[in-house]
Amino acid sequence: MRTQLRRLDTTALVYLALIxxxxxxxxxxxxxxxxxxxxxxxxxxxxxxxxLGFVAIGQTLVIxxxxxxxxxxxxxxxxxxxxxxTMNGSDAMVLPAVLLTLVVTACIGLANGLIVTxxxxxxxxxxLGVGLILKGYLDTNYKGTEGSVPWSFQLFGAxxxxxxxxxxxxxxxLAGLVAFLLVRTRFGHHLFAVGGNSEVARLSGxxxxxxxxxxxxxxxxxxxxxGLLLASRLGVGSPTVGSQGSYDLLSIAAVVLGGTVLMGGxxxxxxxxxxxxxxxxxxxxxxxxxxxxxxxDVIRGLVIIIAVALYARRRVIARRIRFxxxxxxxxxxxxxxxxxxxxxxxxLETDGxxxxxxxxxxxxxxxxx
Amino acid sequence: xxPRTPEARLGDGGLRRLIGRAADPRGAVVVLLIVILIxxxxxxxxxxxxxxxxxxxxxxxxxxxxxxxxxxxxVSGEFDLSMGAVVTAQxxxxxxxxxxxxxxxxxVLIIMLVIxxxxxxxxxxxxxLLKVPSxxxxxxxxxxxxxxxxxxxxxxxxxxxxxSFRQLGRGGIEGIPILGLLPYxxxxxxxxxxxxxxxxxxxxxxxVVAIGDNAEAVAFAxxxxxxxxxxxxxxxxxxxxxxxxxxxxxxxxxxxVGQGYEFTAITAVVLGGVVLGGGRGTVLGALIxxxxxxxxxxxxxxxxxxxxxRDAIQGAIIIAAVAYSGVVFAKKRRRPATSxxxxxxxxxxxxxxxxxxxxxxxxxxxxxxxxxx
Numbered sequence: 074m075r076t077q078l079r080r081l082d083t084t085a086l087v088y089l090a091l092i093x094x095x096x097x098x099x100x101x102x103x104x105x106x107x108x109x110x111x112x113x114x115x116x117x118x119x120x121x122x123x124x125l126g127f128v129a130i131g132q133t134l135v136i137x138x139x140x141x142x143x144x145x146x147x148x149x150x151x152x153x154x155x156x157x158x159t160m161n162g163s164d165a166m167v168l169p170a171v172l173l174t175l176v177v178t179a180c181i182g183l184a185n186g187l188i189v190t191x192x193x194x195x196x197x198x199x200x201l202g203v204g205l206i207l208k209g210y211l212d213t214n215y216k217g218t219e220g221s222v223p224w225s226f227q228l229f230g231a232x233x234x235x236x237x238x239x240x241x242x243x244x245x246x247l248a249g250l251v252a253f254l255l256v257r258t259r260f261g262h263h264l265f266a267v268g269g270n271s272e273v274a275r276l277s278g279x280x281x282x283x284x285x286x287x288x289x290x291x292x293x294x295x296x297x298x299x300g301l302l303l304a305s306r307l308g309v310g311s312p313t314v315g316s317q318g319s320y321d322l323l324s325i326a327a328v329v330l331g332g333t334v335l336m337g338g339x340x341x342x343x344x345x346x347x348x349x350x351x352x353x354x355x356x357x358x359x360x361x362x363x364x365x366x367x368x369x370d371v372i373r374g375l376v377i378i379i380a381v382a383l384y385a386r387r388r389v390i391a392r393r394i395r396f397x398x399x400x401x402x403x404x405x406x407x408x409x410x411x412x413x414x415x416x417x418x419x420x421l422e423t424d425g426x427x428x429x430x431x432x433x434x435x436x437x438x439x440x441x442x
Numbered sequence: 443x444x445p446r447t448p449e450a451r452l453g454d455g456g457l458r459r460l461i462g463r464a465a466d467p468r469g470a471v472v473v474l475l476i477v478i479l480i481x482x483x484x485x486x487x488x489x490x491x492x493x494x495x496x497x498x499x500x501x502x503x504x505x506x507x508x509x510x511x512x513x514x515x516x517v518s519g520e521f522d523l524s525m526g527a528v529v530t531a532q533x534x535x536x537x538x539x540x541x542x543x544x545x546x547x548x549x550v551l552i553i554m555l556v557i558x559x560x561x562x563x564x565x566x567x568x569x570x571l572l573k574v575p576s577x578x579x580x581x582x583x584x585x586x587x588x589x590x591x592x593x594x595x596x597x598x599x600x601x602x603x604x605x606s607f608r609q610l611g612r613g614g615i616e617g618i619p620i621l622g623l624l625p626y627x628x629x630x631x632x633x634x635x636x637x638x639x640x641x642x643x644x645x646x647x648x649x650v651v652a653i654g655d656n657a658e659a660v661a662f663a664x665x666x667x668x669x670x671x672x673x674x675x676x677x678x679x680x681x682x683x684x685x686x687x688x689x690x691x692x693x694x695x696x697x698x699v700g701q702g703y704e705f706t707a708i709t710a711v712v713l714g715g716v717v718l719g720g721g722r723g724t725v726l727g728a729l730i731x732x733x734x735x736x737x738x739x740x741x742x743x744x745x746x747x748x749x750x751x752r753d754a755i756q757g758a759i760i761i762a763a764v765a766y767s768g769v770v771f772a773k774k775r776r777r778p779a780t781s782x783x784x785x786x787x788x789x790x791x792x793x794x795x796x797x798x799x800x801x802x803x804x805x806x807x808x809x810x811x812x813x814x815x
Contacts, residue, residue, distance in 0.1 A: 192768065193765065199761055201760065206753075207754075207757075212750035212753065213748050326578065367592035367593035367597060375582065378586075381579075
């Protein structure tokens with residue numbers, strides 16, 4: 074039973090957890106005599122998913138490349154301001170404003186990517202620094218909300234097909250596109266390779282920098298899309314809209330909750346969407362049950378730790394199955410097989426143990442030469 | 443007596459060595475600190491008075507103590523994002539439990555230390571035994587602690603704690619010659635620094651650095667990785683607790699006290715030459731990083747730069763510092779491989795520089811070393 078649970082794909086586990094949360098939510102809400110799955114509530118949950126979803130899709134890219142993006146809240150705020158100011162209430166400016174926002178955010182992502190790859194600054198520090206620079210710019214130049222968004226663009230955040238908001242559909246479409254990029258294109262494969270082990274990727278002939286720069290641009294553009302969505306909801310641009318939601322840490326938490334490894338190289342977009350959905354359902358549940366807003370943070374924190382603790386025990390096996398068929402020997406540069414494998418998987422088949430015993434040694438041999 | 447060595451020709455080895463030291467990232471931050479302090483004194487000469495300097499150190503103390511705590515966690519290869527929340531929690535605890543009752547000061551101090559210890563143990567055990575990345579663990583505990591304290595206190599500022607408690611943060615020993623007032627915060631900072639330096643030279647401190655470099659090797663060498671890491675987290679939370687005690691006295695009780703301290707501490711530590719990912723850095727580096735950061739903010743206060751640009755400058759500085767140290771370390775690593783013939787002479791400059799190639803014994807030892815290589 075235990076091994077069966079371990080064999081389960083991480084993404085499947087995320088969705089099992091989501092179903093569990095949904096069941097708990099439905100039961101709890103039913104005790105108060107209401108329906109958790111009423112169209113209005115489903116719409117609320119899906120709306121809650123959309124903004125964090127956009128940010129988390131981008132964050133997944135960056136984390137897969139073994140980097141981080143802490144600048145997203147400020148990119149979102151800046152995007153909402155750029156969009157709202159450029160539109161300034163006129164319908165004709167909607168398209169130019171959206172394009173300008175995407176270009177601006179792409180430039181920020183390019184800066185992040187170049188600092189991380191060319192200057193060799195840790196992603197945490199680089200994006201924290203860029204975020205602080207943006208924060209300083211925003212705080213200095215904007216005293217409050219500015220610009221205005223025409224009604225035609227506000228519809229983006231306000232309408233829906235049945236109970237499903239347009240913004241969520243766009244977010245899911247973007248998730249599909251990015252998932253396709255990751256699984257089917259060279260960019261995706263190289264990003265996984267660089268995130269798993271940058272040095273091995275380089276030795277295998279992968280340009281280390283390009284995928285990571287691409288991931289950072291993707292992350293900033295996704296944050297820009299989230300900022301556009303927020304601008305369309307608020308009707309104005311706001312310099313604090315991103316940092317108020319602490320989207321940087323929540324998006325990282327959602328990505329990790331979705332089974333992506335924080336050290337990079339493993340994970341999936343659909344897992345992230347599952348993680349975002351878990352957050353959205355929990356938030357909605359706590360709102361419906363009228364929890365104290367501070368208690369929400371407590372529960373969020375506990376869920377993050379407990380959920381990730383559950384994955385951390387079984388995620389390792391997924392990495393091993395991937396390489397189980399490969400012949401053992403120094404030629405498999407599986408790279409970062411964490412030493413914790415040895416501890417956790419001692420109860421598994423012996424041939425597997427032999428293989429893990431060999432890998433770190435082969436790696437060390439390689440790095441010495 | 444060896445005229446062919448480069449420093450004998452140049453004859454300014456001492457200067458070159460000094461420049462070499464200053465170009466080193468850890469030396470560079472000291473140079474930066476000195477430059478900033480000189481700039482402050484030029485703009486505001488009264489800053490150099492002993493009393494004003496003491497007040498400056500008093501103001502930096504909480505940040506410096508938090509940075510020293512963060513140092514142990516970062517050098518072991520982990521993050522502690524919960525520090526800011528711990529500071530806030532301790533400040534609010536002090537405000538709520540002590541109230542106006544002087545007799546409660548000591549018991550509540552003990553309670554606060556226990557809270558700090560428990561947070562550290564939880565962070566450490568979840569990271570080491572549950573194998574959750576520390577970034578996620580401490581992010582979770584940050585949310586939990588902050589939420590729990592705000593839930594308990596209602597998220598509102600309360601009255602300040604009793605005066606005897608606040609003395610720790612704002613008071614001092616009066617009547618000292620020259621200084622005038624010696625703040626308790628400065629004494630506490632000195633005590634924390636001495637303790638941290640001492641413990642970083644004990645087996646514990648060495649093991650923490652080794653774990654940050656290569657945890658597997660340390661485990662194979664027989665050290666207890668999880669216990670050491672947990673202890674590092676405990677030290678970090680206790681440092682946040684001490685900072686909370688100081689801030690409750692210095693800044694008063696408010697739910698925004700301590701906000702963002704985790705990132706300030708990480709910035710300070712990184713500025714001080716401690717490498718994210720662990721394995722490299724010193725306590726004093728973290729301390730100097732904290733002082734550099736705070737003196738930079740002080741300098742900005744004296745200039746016409748708007749206060750809101752403070753963040754932007756902090757961001758630019760941290761990127762520049764890490765990029766610079768990365769470039770220097772990469773160059774150092776590359777040097778022996780690409781220019782093997784020149785490296786012995788480079789090494790040789792170090793032992794012989796004090797007398798700049800004029801005294802033969804030192805020159806000879808340098809030559810011997812080169813010959814041995």
